[in-house]
Amino acid sequence: MTSLSFELTIGILKIFSFVVPVLVSVALLVYLERKVLGAVQLRKGPNVVGPFGILQSFADVLKLLTKENLLPSSSNKFLFIFAPMLTLILSLIAWAVIPISSTYVIANINIGILYLFAVSSFGVYGVIIAGWASNSKYPFLGALRSAAQMISYEVSIGFVIITVLICVGSLNLIDIVESQKSMWFAIPLLPMFVIFIISALAETNRLPFDLPEDEATLVAGFFTEYSSISFGLFFLAEYANMILMSSLTVILFLGGWYPPIDIFPLNAIPGIFWFVIKVFLILFVFLWVRATFPRYRYDQLMRLGWKIFLPFTLIWVVITSAFLFYFGLLPN
Amino acid sequence: MFLVGSFFLFAAFLITTCIFVIFSKNPVNSVLFLVLAFLNSTFLFILIGAEFVGIILAIVYIGAVAILFLFVVMMLDIQITTLMFNIKRYIPLALLFAGIILAEIIYLTVFKTSKDNLDTFIRSKNNTEQIGDVLYTEYFIDFQLSGIVLLLAMIGAIVLTHVYRPTIKRQNIESQNSTTAQDRVKLVKIKSGEGIKDD
Numbered sequence: 466m467t468s469l470s471f472e473l474t475i476g477i478l479k480i481f482s483f484v485v486p487v488l489v490s491v492a493l494l495v496y497l498e499r500k501v502l503g504a505v506q507l508r509k510g511p512n513v514v515g516p517f518g519i520l521q522s523f524a525d526v527l528k529l530l531t532k533e534n535l536l537p538s539s540s541n542k543f544l545f546i547f548a549p550m551l552t553l554i555l556s557l558i559a560w561a562v563i564p565i566s567s568t569y570v571i572a573n574i575n576i577g578i579l580y581l582f583a584v585s586s587f588g589v590y591g592v593i594i595a596g597w598a599s600n601s602k603y604p605f606l607g608a609l610r611s612a613a614q615m616i617s618y619e620v621s622i623g624f625v626i627i628t629v630l631i632c633v634g635s636l637n638l639i640d641i642v643e644s645q646k647s648m649w650f651a652i653p654l655l656p657m658f659v660i661f662i663i664s665a666l667a668e669t670n671r672l673p674f675d676l677p678e679d680e681a682t683l684v685a686g687f688f689t690e691y692s693s694i695s696f697g698l699f700f701l702a703e704y705a706n707m708i709l710m711s712s713l714t715v716i717l718f719l720g721g722w723y724p725p726i727d728i729f730p731l732n733a734i735p736g737i738f739w740f741v742i743k744v745f746l747i748l749f750v751f752l753w754v755r756a757t758f759p760r761y762r763y764d765q766l767m768r769l770g771w772k773i774f775l776p777f778t779l780i781w782v783v784i785t786s787a788f789l790f791y792f793g794l795l796p797n
Numbered sequence: 798m799f800l801v802g803s804f805f806l807f808a809a810f811l812i813t814t815c816i817f818v819i820f821s822k823n824p825v826n827s828v829l830f831l832v833l834a835f836l837n838s839t840f841l842f843i844l845i846g847a848e849f850v851g852i853i854l855a856i857v858y859i860g861a862v863a864i865l866f867l868f869v870v871m872m873l874d875i876q877i878t879t880l881m882f883n884i885k886r887y888i889p890l891a892l893l894f895a896g897i898i899l900a901e902i903i904y905l906t907v908f909k910t911s912k913d914n915l916d917t918f919i920r921s922k923n924n925t926e927q928i929g930d931v932l933y934t935e936y937f938i939d940f941q942l943s944g945i946v947l948l949l950a951m952i953g954a955i956v957l958t959h960v961y962r963p964t965i966k967r968q969n970i971e972s973q974n975s976t977t978a979q980d981r982v983k984l985v986k987i988k989s990g991e992g993i994k995d996d
Binding site for chain 2: 544574575576579580582583586587589590593594597605608609612613616619636764765768
């Protein structure tokens with residue numbers, strides 16, 4: 466009995482060791498985003514609360530917590546409150562299988578990548594339930610747009626993942642990273658790497674694909690009716706999802722916890738350091754894209770997903786498998 | 798003990814959610830309970846060690862099919878009373894399908910295989926590898942045929958629902974992208990006192 470409770474305690478501590486850093490990095494990511502946008506637009510960004518304004522996001526969270534949580538009178542109350550909770554839960558449970566070093570992972574399961582794909586495809590429920598339960602025009606339109614958008618880009622994400630899996634021969638995330646020890650997949654699979662990052666932008670509803678919350682046409686999209694902490698949960702989930710998709714990119718294409726070159730001073734540094742620094746590089750790309758590109762029109766978005774990415778990734782799967790087959794490079 | 802307990806837990810949840818799918822008044826709630834039912838069957842698959850099948854069920858049915866259901870059902874403006882009236886019409890059909898599925902289950906569990914066989918088969922190897930081993934070799938024809946059936950269904954759905962409307966305006970992306978500044982703007986040098994000649 467004691468060993469069971471001991472294991473349970475260790476498990477809970479392990480979960481906290483993932484969730485707490487993720488939530489803190491969300492706050493720092495919001496700060497980083499505002500600083501990057503400020504730098505791109507020749508402004509200073511937040512610089513009042515704390516040194517260099519680093520405590521700004523924590524102040525914002527406290528402000529959100531003290532506000533009143535409004536429930537629209539015609540909404541479906543249970544689903545209205547449930548939607549932001551679901552979104553945040555889904556963005557956090559995915560961390561159960563993310564390996565941040567060759568040994569440190571909560572659950573090392575055989576089908577880790579499929580689990581991640583499943584959880585990220587459930588993400589659309591939070592948005593669509595929120596839009597429907599609000600019982601209001603703009604949230605509903607935002608939810609419909611988002612459902613169509615996320616399903617469309619999942620297809621190309623699926624094919625990109627298949628290409629990587631063909632090269633690895635395993636669905637286990639640790640195996641995927643370990644097969645990149647000599648060369649990161651971002652080099653031989655460069656087009657798929659680019660497509661994956663663009664699809665990740667669409668999947669997390671980030672600019673230039675943030676049509677579900679397009680403020681010029683839809684007020685704030687699916688969370689128009691949300692206020693206070695329920696809005697805060699959506700906000701938290703969006704940024705947690707960004708970090709998650711960045712970690713997935715790092716695991717699939719940028720060699721996870723491995724240093725760029727396997728030589729002495731670089732491989733002496735702990736793997737977690739490389740993992741975090743790569744995740745932050747990808748996150749910086751997310752913010753950089755936001756500051757640089759204008760928002761897509763909805764038909765352009767759909768055309769990009771179905772008429773360009775889908776055929777391209779499909780053909781690339783065939784090319785990659787044919788290449789590996791004819792040169793005898795298929796794993797096992 | 799733990800496995801048996803979790804089986805009964807998830808099975809009970811599965812049956813409860815299925816009952817709610819049928820009897821909840823709001824069709825959107827029905828679809829959401831259907832999602833829960835799919836989720837519970839995923840858990841059941843994982844419990845018997847078929848984690849690949851379970852997670853594929855989750856990706857395909859929860860991640861795509863049920864979302865499309867929800868997508869359609871949300872946009873319908875359904876009067877709940879007419880819906881409850883209509884449900885009685887489908888009872889004979891539903892009973893027919895339920896009977897067929899029950900007969901299949903009885904056939905498979907009682908006459909076909911013994912459970913021990915299945916268990917050792919599942920646990921002998923990583924089940925993703927097992928499916929990969931047989932899917933493209935032993936069951937190649939079946940796999941391709943089911944692919945063709947799905948393709949036909951897809952084309953059929955498109956043919957049935959797609960109506961080409963010549964009256965609406967469309968974007969011509971290629972011409973938009975190939976347009977240069979010279980096609981749109983012309984720099985004209987105007988002599989003072991003459992103005993632009995309209996040509």
